[in-house]
Amino acid sequence: MxxxxxxxxxxxxxxxxxxxxxxxxxxxxxxNYLDDTGIGPRSEKCLVLGPGLGFxxxxxxxxxxxxxxxxxxxxxxxxxxxxxxxFRNKDLFGADLKDFLHSKEVVYPFxxxxxxxxxxxxxxxxxxxxxxxxxxPPKQALNKVKELVWEPSISRYGADEGIPELREALMQKxxxxxxxxxxxxxxxxxxxxxxxxxxxxxCDAGDSVVMFAxxxxxxxxxxxMTGVTNILVGPxxxxxxxxxxxxxxxxxxxxRTLSEAKPVxxxxxxRISDLCxxxxxxxxxxxxxxxxxxxxxxxxxIEGDHIVNIFSFSKAxxxxxxxxxxxxxxxxVEGFQTQLLKIQDNIxxxxxxxxxxxxxxxxxxxxxWVTKQVKDLVKNRDLILEAxxxxxxxxxxxxxxAIYLWAKLPEQDVDDDKVVRxxxxxxxxxxxxxxxxxxxxxxxxxxxxxxxxxxxAAADRLKRGMEDLVNNGMVEWR
Ligand SMILES: Cc1ncc(COP(=O)(O)O)c(C=O)c1O
Numbered sequence: 001m002x003x004x005x006x007x008x009x010x011x012x013x014x015x016x017x018x019x020x021x022x023x024x025x026x027x028x029x030x031x032n033y034l035d036d037t038g039i040g041p042r043s044e045k046c047l048v049l050g051p052g053l054g055f056x057x058x059x060x061x062x063x064x065x066x067x068x069x070x071x072x073x074x075x076x077x078x079x080x081x082x083x084x085x086x087f088r089n090k091d092l093f094g095a096d097l098k099d100f101l102h103s104k105e106v107v108y109p110f111x112x113x114x115x116x117x118x119x120x121x122x123x124x125x126x127x128x129x130x131x132x133x134x135x136x137p138p139k140q141a142l143n144k145v146k147e148l149v150w151e152p153s154i155s156r157y158g159a160d161e162g163i164p165e166l167r168e169a170l171m172q173k174x175x176x177x178x179x180x181x182x183x184x185x186x187x188x189x190x191x192x193x194x195x196x197x198x199x200x201x202x203c204d205a206g207d208s209v210v211m212f213a214x215x216x217x218x219x220x221x222x223x224x225m226t227g228v229t230n231i232l233v234g235p236x237x238x239x240x241x242x243x244x245x246x247x248x249x250x251x252x253x254x255x256r257t258l259s260e261a262k263p264v265x266x267x268x269x270x271r272i273s274d275l276c277x278x279x280x281x282x283x284x285x286x287x288x289x290x291x292x293x294x295x296x297x298x299x300x301x302i303e304g305d306h307i308v309n310i311f312s313f314s315k316a317x318x319x320x321x322x323x324x325x326x327x328x329x330x331x332x333v334e335g336f337q338t339q340l341l342k343i344q345d346n347i348x349x350x351x352x353x354x355x356x357x358x359x360x361x362x363x364x365x366x367x368x369w370v371t372k373q374v375k376d377l378v379k380n381r382d383l384i385l386e387a388x389x390x391x392x393x394x395x396x397x398x399x400x401x402a403i404y405l406w407a408k409l410p411e412q413d414v415d416d417d418k419v420v421r422x423x424x425x426x427x428x429x430x431x432x433x434x435x436x437x438x439x440x441x442x443x444x445x446x447x448x449x450x451x452x453x454x455x456x457a458a459a460d461r462l463k464r465g466m467e468d469l470v471n472n473g474m475v476e477w478r
Contacts, residue, residue: 132449135318141361162187178301183328191312191325209267212243213438288312289402317362322355380447380455387463403448414441427465
């Protein structure tokens with residue numbers, strides 16, 4: 001029953017359909033909330049219920065869900081209507097259901113959405129998928145922002161580069177914490193938009209770029225979407241999966257690639273600063289996880305006229321949905337700022353003004369606030385490490401910084417896409433296939449998004465899944 005309340009709640013909160021694991025027949029319920037005029041749909045939701053429990057019981061659940069949406073969650077919205085469709089379909093991912101969903105303009109083109117597709121089919125799932133943290137922004141900062149909403153300036157456009165108070169505070173932070181003294185700042189709608197801004201600023205269609213696996217799939221897609229399709233993926237050190245400078249120098253891979261590639265790669269997303277400078281390439285450094293370092297390790301930044309640094313408020317301050325990040329770009333490079341501004345003014349104009357104020361107030365809490373939140377993540381990391389132990393010694397990498405672990409799959413089950421679906425369906429835990437990050441045959445597990453208790457529960461399932469995989473292989477789940 002609790003799960004069904006959760007399902008109904010998710011139906012109200014999300015814009016996309018939710019599906020529950022099904023047997024032979026699908027029940028698809030679209031729920032329309034009409035707008036205040038009662039004419040147009042305000043939003044449309046889809047629920048899919050699976051039988052297997054008998055039709056009368058299904059009818060009961062169906063009634064419970066509609067009741068939950070109408071009264072429990074949405075405070076008794078009057079103008080709600082619903083339509084019910086039935087499907088007979090042996091295959092959960094079968095053509096009928098897909099056609100139906102696509103006819104509703106639901107498209108799942110990318111990895112994040114594919115993972116959501118899996119999640120929506122199951123209500124009882126633990127997500128160790130997204131790069132998120134479980135905490136909210138600082139309470140004091142949220143309270144201050146609450147006071148601001150009626151200020152007229154909050155609803156107007158702001159300066160393209162960011163509100164002056166925040167930019168000033170960020171310049172100070174960059175100088176003090178990151179030792180970046182020759183950098184200018186542009187505030188963006190998250191590090192993702194920062195990355196796209198930089199790609200549009202530096203690259204033209206047909207350019208080549210270098211990334212190292214495992215890479216951040218959205219960065220890869222930012223290149224693809226902007227016509228930069230010549231993406232050279234460099235190896236990570238097999239021992240650590242780090243794009244390790246020493247390893248690369250021994251293997252000579254980067255130097256050769258940079259000198260042989262035509263045209264010369266414009267962007268390399270790893271800290272191989274000197275090699276890049278010599279080759280005339282830009283280096284983009286993503287510092288999203290600057291505060292997420294464990295076991296006494298420290299994060300440092302580098303600066304240069306060929307280096308652009310990206311930062312984010314999303315994880316450190318639990319501000320994922322507020323969308324604030326920033327770019328620290330070399331002040332001395334002529335034309336850089338003009339190009340960045342051109343892109344900024346054509347896409348978001350400015351990052352959300354209210355969010356920028358929250359970022360400013362959060363920054364006032366100081367890095368100590370963030371370090372305090374991050375400190376406990378080692379417990380989550382260790383729980384997940386233990387859960388992955390059935391894979392054997394040396395199979396798991398990462399976790400020294402950021403919020404991810406990388407698990408190498410056993411030889412007999414290296415299809416990471418299949419393993420991810422199997423884990424979700426059979427063991428109720430969702431992870432990312434390593435192939436999406438350039439590491440096929442691996443799983444990416446995030447340990448930032450769950451509280452310790454939930455992480456324990458997720459780890460239990462993951463461990464059962466890993467034992468099952470190692471001992472029995474990936475047996476059919478239907
Ligand atoms: C490496 C990396 N960079 C950037 C981002 C996106 O950050 P933002 O929310 O600031 O766009 C993520 C999110 O998962 C990430 O893992």
